[in-house]
Amino acid sequence: MLSASDEQRSRGIRVAPEPEHWRGTEPLRVLDADGTVVGDPDVGLEPDELRAMLRWMLLARRLDRECIALQRQGELTVYPGFEGQEAAQIGSAMALGPDDFVFPTFRELAVALVRGVDPVQYLAYHRGTWHGGPYDPRATRFGPICIPVATQIAHGVGYAIGLALDATPACSISYFGDGSTSEGDFHEAANLAGVFTAPAVLFCQNNGWAISMPARSQTAGEIWRRAAGYGFPGVRVDGNDVLAVYRATREATARARTGGGPTLIEAMTYRIGAHSTADDPGRYRDDDEVTAARAFDPITRFQTWLVTAGHFDDELLAGWNHEIEEQVLAIREGVIAQPAPAVEWMFDWAYANPPDELAGQRREVLGG
Amino acid sequence: MVAALNAALRDALRDDDRVLVFGEDVGRSGGVFRVTDGLQPEFGDRRVFDTPISESGIAGAAVGLAFAGWRSVVEMQFDAFSYPALEQIIDHIAKMRERTRGRIDMPITIRMPAFGGIKGKEHHGESPETYYVHTAGLKVVTPSSPGDAYRLLRLAIADPDPVIVLEPKARYWAKEDTSFDVEGPGIGEGRVVRDGNAASIFTYGAMVSRCLDAASSLADEGVAVRVVDLRSLSPLDTGLIAGCVRETGRAVVVHEAPKTLGLGAEVTARIVEDAFDFLEAPVRRVTGYDVPYPPAALEHHYLPSVQRIAAAVREVVSY
Numbered sequence: 001m002l003s004a005s006d007e008q009r010s011r012g013i014r015v016a017p018e019p020e021h022w023r024g025t026e027p028l029r030v031l032d033a034d035g036t037v038v039g040d041p042d043v044g045l046e047p048d049e050l051r052a053m054l055r056w057m058l059l060a061r062r063l064d065r066e067c068i069a070l071q072r073q074g075e076l077t078v079y080p081g082f083e084g085q086e087a088a089q090i091g092s093a094m095a096l097g098p099d100d101f102v103f104p105t106f107r108e109l110a111v112a113l114v115r116g117v118d119p120v121q122y123l124a125y126h127r128g129t130w131h132g133g134p135y136d137p138r139a140t141r142f143g144p145i146c147i148p149v150a151t152q153i154a155h156g157v158g159y160a161i162g163l164a165l166d167a168t169p170a171c172s173i174s175y176f177g178d179g180s181t182s183e184g185d186f187h188e189a190a191n192l193a194g195v196f197t198a199p200a201v202l203f204c205q206n207n208g209w210a211i212s213m214p215a216r217s218q219t220a221g222e223i224w225r226r227a228a229g230y231g232f233p234g235v236r237v238d239g240n241d242v243l244a245v246y247r248a249t250r251e252a253t254a255r256a257r258t259g260g261g262p263t264l265i266e267a268m269t270y271r272i273g274a275h276s277t278a279d280d281p282g283r284y285r286d287d288d289e290v291t292a293a294r295a296f297d298p299i300t301r302f303q304t305w306l307v308t309a310g311h312f313d314d315e316l317l318a319g320w321n322h323e324i325e326e327q328v329l330a331i332r333e334g335v336i337a338q339p340a341p342a343v344e345w346m347f348d349w350a351y352a353n354p355p356d357e358l359a360g361q362r363r364e365v366l367g368g
Numbered sequence: 369m370v371a372a373l374n375a376a377l378r379d380a381l382r383d384d385d386r387v388l389v390f391g392e393d394v395g396r397s398g399g400v401f402r403v404t405d406g407l408q409p410e411f412g413d414r415r416v417f418d419t420p421i422s423e424s425g426i427a428g429a430a431v432g433l434a435f436a437g438w439r440s441v442v443e444m445q446f447d448a449f450s451y452p453a454l455e456q457i458i459d460h461i462a463k464m465r466e467r468t469r470g471r472i473d474m475p476i477t478i479r480m481p482a483f484g485g486i487k488g489k490e491h492h493g494e495s496p497e498t499y500y501v502h503t504a505g506l507k508v509v510t511p512s513s514p515g516d517a518y519r520l521l522r523l524a525i526a527d528p529d530p531v532i533v534l535e536p537k538a539r540y541w542a543k544e545d546t547s548f549d550v551e552g553p554g555i556g557e558g559r560v561v562r563d564g565n566a567a568s569i570f571t572y573g574a575m576v577s578r579c580l581d582a583a584s585s586l587a588d589e590g591v592a593v594r595v596v597d598l599r600s601l602s603p604l605d606t607g608l609i610a611g612c613v614r615e616t617g618r619a620v621v622v623h624e625a626p627k628t629l630g631l632g633a634e635v636t637a638r639i640v641e642d643a644f645d646f647l648e649a650p651v652r653r654v655t656g657y658d659v660p661y662p663p664a665a666l667e668h669h670y671l672p673s674v675q676r677i678a679a680a681v682r683e684v685v686s687y
Contacts, residue, residue, distance in 0.1 A: 101435065132467020143435065144467050148459045154428020155460070161429060162436025165388075165414055172432070184452070188425030195420055349470040350505055352528035355556060355603030 016292035021178070021208040021215035022268045024222050027236040030243035033296045035304030043247045047311045053094055053242055054306055057086040057299050059324050060110035063119065066328050067109070067126065071277040075336055077128040080107045084240070084272035087298030088205045090114060091245030092173065092267070095253055099170035101141045101163075103156040105149075107205075108175050115142040120334035129341050150176055150183035153202060157193045160200035160256070171199040171256035173249075179210025181223050190264065194230035199256035201249065202227075202264045205239060207271035212284040224266035232262045239267030240298035270296065369542045372514035373403045373479075373535065376521035376548070377441065381411045384439060387525060389416045391426055391443030400445060401481055401540055423449055427456035430476045431464065441525055444480035447534070448491035453478075454499065461530045462505030476530045479521070482510065483573050483624045484656075485538030485671055487664035494661055495625030500532045501602040501634070507555055508602040510534040512576035515545035515552075516599060522550045531555065534601075536574035558605035560612070564592035566685050567618035570609060570635050572598040575622045575672060582677035593681050601631055609635060610642035617648035618684040622672050627655040649687030652680040 030039035045053070064081050071079040082089065085107070093114035096102070102111055112122050121135040125145050133144030146152035156174030163170050180186055181204060193200045204223055208215050227234025233255075237248040245267055252263035270293040274281045281290075306312035347354070347362040380387050389407055391399075395418035398405030408416040419426050423444055430440035444450035450457075457478065464474045484493030500508045507529055511517035517535065524531035553559050561576060562583050571579045576597045583593045594616055596608065613619050619639055621632035632653040639651055654672040662670045 103432070130467075130469070132463070133471075134469055136471050137435070137468055138471065144464070144472075148455055151424075151428060151456060151460060154425050154456065155432040155435065157425070158429030158432025158434075159436045160432070162433045162438045165438070166436070185424055185428065185455070188420075188422045189428060191420055192422060192425045192429060345469075349466045349468075351507075352465060352470070352473055353555075355507075357603055357606065 016295040018296065019208050019270045019289070019293050021206060025224070025236050027238040027268050028244045028248055029238040029241050030247065031241050031301050031305050033301055035301050035308060037305065039244065041243060041305070041309070043243050044250065045246070050306060050311055051316070053090060053246070054299070054302055054312065055320055056090045056094070056110070056114055057242065057302065058320060059327060060086045060090060060113060061299060062324050062328050063113070063331060064109065066332055067123065068273070068277060070332065070335060071126075076123065076126045078276050078278045079126045080276040081273040082107050082110060084270045084293065084298065085205055085207055086110055087242035087302065088239035088245055088267040088269045091242040092203055092249040092265075095246050095249035096173060097170060097253065097257075099141065099168065100253060101143065101156070101159050101170070101172045103143045103152040103159070103172060103174040104145060105152065105175050105177065105180075106145050106147050107177070111175065112142055115140045117142050119331045120338065123331070123335045124338060127335055127338055129338055150180035150185035150189070152176070153180070153189035154185055154192070156202070157189045157196070157198050157200045160193070160198035160262070161196050163199055164196070169257045171201060171253050173201040173203050173253070175203050175205065177210060178204065178206040178208070178215045178218055178223060179213065180204070181226070182218055190226070190230045193262040194232050197259070197261035199259075200262045201252045201256060202262060203249070204264065204266045205269050206266055207269045209271045209275065209285070211275040211279060222266070224264055227264035232264065234264040234266065236266045236268065239269030240296050240301065242298060242302050269298070369511070369514045369517045369535070370401055370403055370540050372518040372545065372548055373521055374405055374407070376518045376525070377404060377407055378410065380441070380522060380525040381407065381415060386437060387415070387439045387441060388433065389441045390419050392419060392421055392445045394418060394443050399443065401537065403479070403535070404443070423453040424456050427453035427461060427478070431456065431460050431474065434464070434474050434476060435472060439475045439525065441477040441479065444478060446492050447480055447482040447494040447496050450478070450480050450496060457500075457506070458503050462503045465529070466505060473528045474530045475528050477521070477524045477533060478530070479533045479535060481537040481540070482534035483536050483538060484661055484667050485574055485624070487667065488537075490661070490663065493667065495623065495656065497534060497601050497625060497631060498629055501631060505530065506602065507531045507600070508534065509555055509600050510536060510573045511599060512536065512539065512573060512597050513545060514542055515548060516597075518548035519550050519552050520555070520599065523555050527555060534573065538574035539577065542577070553599070556600050556603040556605060558596050558598045558600065558608045560594060561597045562593070562595040564594040565616055566591045566593055567620060567681050568594045568596055568612040568616045569620045569622055569677070569681065570596045570598055571622040572601060572631070573624065575624060578672065578674060579622055579677055582674045582681065585674060586678055586681055591681065591685055604634065604638070606638050606642065609638055613639050613643040614646045617646055618687070619651045620654060620677070620680045620684055621651065622654045622677055624656045624671055626658045627653055628658050630655050649684040652684050654680045
């Protein structure tokens with residue numbers, strides 16, 4: 001295992017040390033932290049698609065910050081931010097095909113945006129107007145928000161088994177964090193995926209923290225290596241390098257869709273913010289660590305490269321910033337304007353064939 | 369009953385090509401109780417398949433398969449081995465329809481051998497029904513006869529909601545029915561299996577036949593007791609329960625599960641709420657004790673016996 005100082009020597013002088021949990025196996029990387037090309041930058045995307053990638057990341061960050069503001073203003077319940085993870089989410093989401101199905105955690109708002117989920121509908125969850133997925137999960141192939149840790153990985157694997165039974169050339173992708181890999185459900189799902197050669201991508205965003213637990217206290221090994229134990233490929237990728245994430249996910253989804261089975265991707269990223277708006281990371285994490293991690297920002301790196309490659313300029317950025325402000329404002333207004341759910345909705349979808357008993361309880365809550 | 373369950377699975381697989389049967393040892397072996405015997409050769413290993421020992425993974429996969437339009441019938445090899453799957457069952461299977469505003473149904477059937485009475489090893493004789501009955505979004509059924517086992521399993525598989533099917537393993541070898549038919553009482557309906565007006569016994573699963581034995585011996589004493597097989601533990605047939613108490617005025621509830629917060633507590637509460645004015649005596653419960661399920665050599669002391677049941681009936685009748 002390389003020490004931090006060894007790594008710095010091998011890659012030249014850095015303004016800040018890499019996040020501690022990135023140590024060990026060098027991840028796949030296309031762009032270095034300063035936007036320098038260190039791998040093949042041709043990931044198969046046209047310049048307009050590359051620009052779209054950046055625009056999604058900018059929108060995601062701006063919306064994420066707005067959501068935190070909305071929570072502070074009392075318009076959202078507890079909100080889990082994802083600042084710093086835009087490349088991991090946008091890069092992987094853009095690598096998906098329309099028939100691929102996403103099983104998210106509660107932190108994949110950026111993925112939801114790319115899938116075409118209405119952000120107002122998505123944020124109904126955090127508004128506290130509905131649990132799960134008030135949006136239509138089948139329309140966008142983006143499953144309900146999932147809080148119970150690691151359980152959604154099995155859903156993705158089951159869905160993938162179903163795709164294979166139907167011989168549908170598509171795959172599932174289950175998102176989860178480093179903390180999830182300590183759960184039994186991670187193991188059960190990964191093991192099933194391997195046994196059934198399921199067209200499933202297991203996408204871990206290792207952001208270094210599971211609430212207050214640093215990744216080193218979560219697991220003693222490297223997460224991507226566990227794939228070998230389940231009999232399928234694992235890959236460690238720089239999760240703050242959107243091109244590397246895109247490439248790794250493209251390869252994994254292509255393998256899955258053509259019968260090659262599952263892949264475990266460990267995307268090394270960093271949770272800049274708190275676990276959620278209810279969390280105070282000052283109790284367990286040094287601010288210096290966050291400051292250092294900002295030197296590896298996924299947006300800055302990609303934007304720098306796009307400018308250098310001649311795909312992007314400040315004029316375009318100014319136009320986008322204006323559009324994104326308006327877009328986020330519209331989402332904000334939509335969230336606030338969202339009507340409260342009808343009381344009887346508690347009863348209306350609990351069962352397809354509801355017990356007679358529920359009719360009486362429904363009348364009671366309606367004052368009948 | 370094993371043959372009835374096997375026939376139900378076979379007919380469901382034949383009638384609906386979206387039905388899948390999977391679990392531990394259900395394929396090549398045909399299940400540890402042979403409930404799935406012969407299904408894999410007939411329907412192939414794509415529709416009837418073995419899984420690793422992975423109860424939570426099995427239940428979680430069934431969720432994903434439902435998203436993909438499949439109707440899973442999964443087996444938990446024994447009652448107590450269903451507990452690793454509780455998170456998937458309670459947090460996802462039971463709630464997914466509500467969470468998606470009715471867009472994603474969970475037509476999942478979870479079968480498991482349940483209850484005691486076969487001198488099994490520990491963790492092989494549990495009565496887990498309260499855990500499932502207490503979870504909104506689930507339905508819970510338990511048959512007491514081969515014919516009803518066929519019917520309830522077919523209804524469970526056809527139901528758009530998730531259904532837990534608790535198969536009373538002490539009745540697996542019961543052979544009183546030879547032809548099977550889906551027509552009859554549905555999920556949510558109990559049935560009177562023996563009529564009588566002196567008292568009503570409410571029971572389910574393997575205790576139904578034991579209560580019938582008790583009713584026979586009480587008949588010899590001139591006490592005509594009604595026996596109600598609840599069969600659907602959730603939804604519970606509260607109308608039938610109240611109706612029987614209005615007619616008989618006396619009630620005994622019998623189950624294998626421990627007394628505290630067993631289904632008898634709910635049945636008794638319903639009787640008090642819905643038929644209090646008709647009660648001629650306090651409701652009595654004859655149940656397992658509030659201790660871990662005992663070893664084989666002691667289980668006959670734990671399970672409600674004909675004697676305990678008959679004594680409780682005599683007590684309420686003579687009150």
